[in-house]
Amino acid sequence: MPHHFDFLVLGGGSAGYASARTAREFCDRVAIVDGSGELGGLCILQGCMPSKTLIYSTEVLHLARQGEKFGLRIPRAEIDMDALQARKRHWVADFADYRREQLESDRFTLYRQHGRFIGPQEIELEDGTRIQADRIMVATGSVVNSPPLPGLADVPAWTSDDILGLESVPESVLVLGGGIIASELGQFLARAGSRVTLIQRGDHILREAGEPAARVVEETFRNEGMEVFTGTGIQGVEETPRGIRVAFSHEGNTVVREAAHLLNALGRRPNTSSLNLSAAGLETGSRGHLLHNGWQQTNQPGIYTGGDCAGPVELVHIAIRQGETAARHAFGQNPSPLRYDALMTVVFTDPQVAWVGLREDEALARNLDPLVEEYPFADHGKSLLMEAPRGYVKVIADRASGKIVGAECVGKDASELIHALTVPVAHGLTPAQCMEADWYHPTLAEIWTYPLEDLAEALATG
Numbered sequence: 001m002p003h004h005f006d007f008l009v010l011g012g013g014s015a016g017y018a019s020a021r022t023a024r025e026f027c028d029r030v031a032i033v034d035g036s037g038e039l040g041g042l043c044i045l046q047g048c049m050p051s052k053t054l055i056y057s058t059e060v061l062h063l064a065r066q067g068e069k070f071g072l073r074i075p076r077a078e079i080d081m082d083a084l085q086a087r088k089r090h091w092v093a094d095f096a097d098y099r100r101e102q103l104e105s106d107r108f109t110l111y112r113q114h115g116r117f118i119g120p121q122e123i124e125l126e127d128g129t130r131i132q133a134d135r136i137m138v139a140t141g142s143v144v145n146s147p148p149l150p151g152l153a154d155v156p157a158w159t160s161d162d163i164l165g166l167e168s169v170p171e172s173v174l175v176l177g178g179g180i181i182a183s184e185l186g187q188f189l190a191r192a193g194s195r196v197t198l199i200q201r202g203d204h205i206l207r208e209a210g211e212p213a214a215r216v217v218e219e220t221f222r223n224e225g226m227e228v229f230t231g232t233g234i235q236g237v238e239e240t241p242r243g244i245r246v247a248f249s250h251e252g253n254t255v256v257r258e259a260a261h262l263l264n265a266l267g268r269r270p271n272t273s274s275l276n277l278s279a280a281g282l283e284t285g286s287r288g289h290l291l292h293n294g295w296q297q298t299n300q301p302g303i304y305t306g307g308d309c310a311g312p313v314e315l316v317h318i319a320i321r322q323g324e325t326a327a328r329h330a331f332g333q334n335p336s337p338l339r340y341d342a343l344m345t346v347v348f349t350d351p352q353v354a355w356v357g358l359r360e361d362e363a364l365a366r367n368l369d370p371l372v373e374e375y376p377f378a379d380h381g382k383s384l385l386m387e388a389p390r391g392y393v394k395v396i397a398d399r400a401s402g403k404i405v406g407a408e409c410v411g412k413d414a415s416e417l418i419h420a421l422t423v424p425v426a427h428g429l430t431p432a433q434c435m436e437a438d439w440y441h442p443t444l445a446e447i448w449t450y451p452l453e454d455l456a457e458a459l460a461t462g
């Protein structure tokens with residue numbers, strides 16, 4: 001006899017756990033199926049938390065090496081990879097323990113196996129156990145993507161997992177890709193002491209961030225000694241006695257670079273290939289994401305999805321929100337459908353890049369009349385005394401409604417600063433309303449008052 005549940009979650013990561021926890025508010029019988037060797041999910045084990053732990057260490061190292069700028073004599077600042085990894089392992093274990101305790105609590109029935117569909121509302125586990133559920137949530141995450149580049153499949157290539165587990169500093173690394181993970185980990189390696197060459201197909205790194213932001217980061221990378229090639233086409237990847245060689249087109253020439261290692265940071269794809277989706281009649285889109293509506297409901301009304309396998313983005317706060325929305329909808333709670341007009345994204349390079357809502361070109365594409373004001377950190381007192389003059393803040397308002405529709409920040413601690421504008425964008429506040437609040441002096445955050453004041457004035461004078 002199959003086991004039966006009110007709600008079953010396939011995958012106990014950020015999206016899956018959020019949906020299971022929420023479903024428990026509305027029913028008693030919730031099952032979680034997770035077949036990973038270690039419980040915790042990508043964010044905790046091999047994603048956000050380990051990467052930001054390591055990146056922060058190299059940011060401190062970088063600052064220590066700039067000691068003289070701050071009037072400090074720091075004779076030796078160097079990396080200790082053993083200590084760095086021990087620190088990372090400590091925090092990852094701490095966060096994973098907490099998640100494991102939650103998943104193993106008696107609020108859920110946890111199955112530590114992989115599952116696959118054998119019918120629209122039925123899953124089979126590796127040991128043959130069959131589980132039926134009235135509502136199913138698919139949250140199986142993503143895996144590293146390896147596009148069919150000539151030779152790539154035949155060479156040993158590192159993924160982000162390998163970088164996060166490095167026990168020593170590699171002498172040199174070729175980074176394929178210029179997205180968020182490529183940029184964050186590329187700079188981490190360079191600051192740790194590797195010779196890094198980043199090879200990006202598009203005209204700029206960090207495509208989603210827009211060109212002005214990308215330019216600031218590219219310039220910083222080059223100043224720190226990284227080699228950055230954009231607008232390239234990979235012609236071949238091969239293994240050599242000294243490591244890996246990549247040939248690529250660049251500005252009309254063929255360029256060849258060789259390094260001890262290659263990092264494949266060409267993106268991730270939804271992890272759904274072993275789920276036997278056809279048994280449940282589930283449909284996927286062109287990039288392999290499970291098709292779903294604003295409440296995360298797939299084309300099968302009793303099956304929901306969230307997180308990296310659902311898309312459209314691979315971000316933890318969205319995975320959580322999708323999981324919660326799915327569970328609420330599954331139990332008739334009538335949640336608001338998810339919209340991405342106020343989406344926030346952060347890149348943990350240094351300077352950091354963060355944006356929320358619409359960029360100017362996106363506002364134009366929606367037939368809005370964007371009014372844009374920006375201000376550079378190079379003219380801001382607090383950033384100058386912190387020796388952090390790179391970057392800018394930018395605010396975009398819609399002339400007709402007067403509302404703020406987007407904001408962007410490139411600079412020190414942009415990941416924190418952007419939060420000053422997330423509520424205004426989400427709730428369509430006007431610049432004048434934002435200026436009614438206090439902005440403490442001297443802080444990095446008060447830099448927002450310059451574009452906000454300019455916009456308020458421009459909107460008032462029409």
Ligand SMILES: Cc1cc2nc3c(=O)[nH]c(=O)nc-3n(C[C@H](O)[C@H](O)[C@H](O)COP(=O)(O)OP(=O)(O)OC[C@H]3O[C@@H](n4cnc5c(N)ncnc54)[C@H](O)[C@@H]3O)c2cc1C
Nearest residue numbers: 011013014015035036041042043047115141307308314316
């Ligand atoms: C290096 C790196 C850095 C990142 N940094 C950030 C960041 O700073 N901020 C941010 O917002 N995002 C970041 N991300 C992305 C973020 O980690 C993911 O978007 C998020 O963790 C995805 O959560 P999820 O629930 O969709 O999947 P996961 O957390 O991967 O959970 C999926 C679970 O499903 C299990 N599973 C898979 N198949 C089956 C099956 N058939 N049966 C049972 N179980 C199964 C898996 O074992 C896994 O435990 C980063 C990612 C990487 C790789």
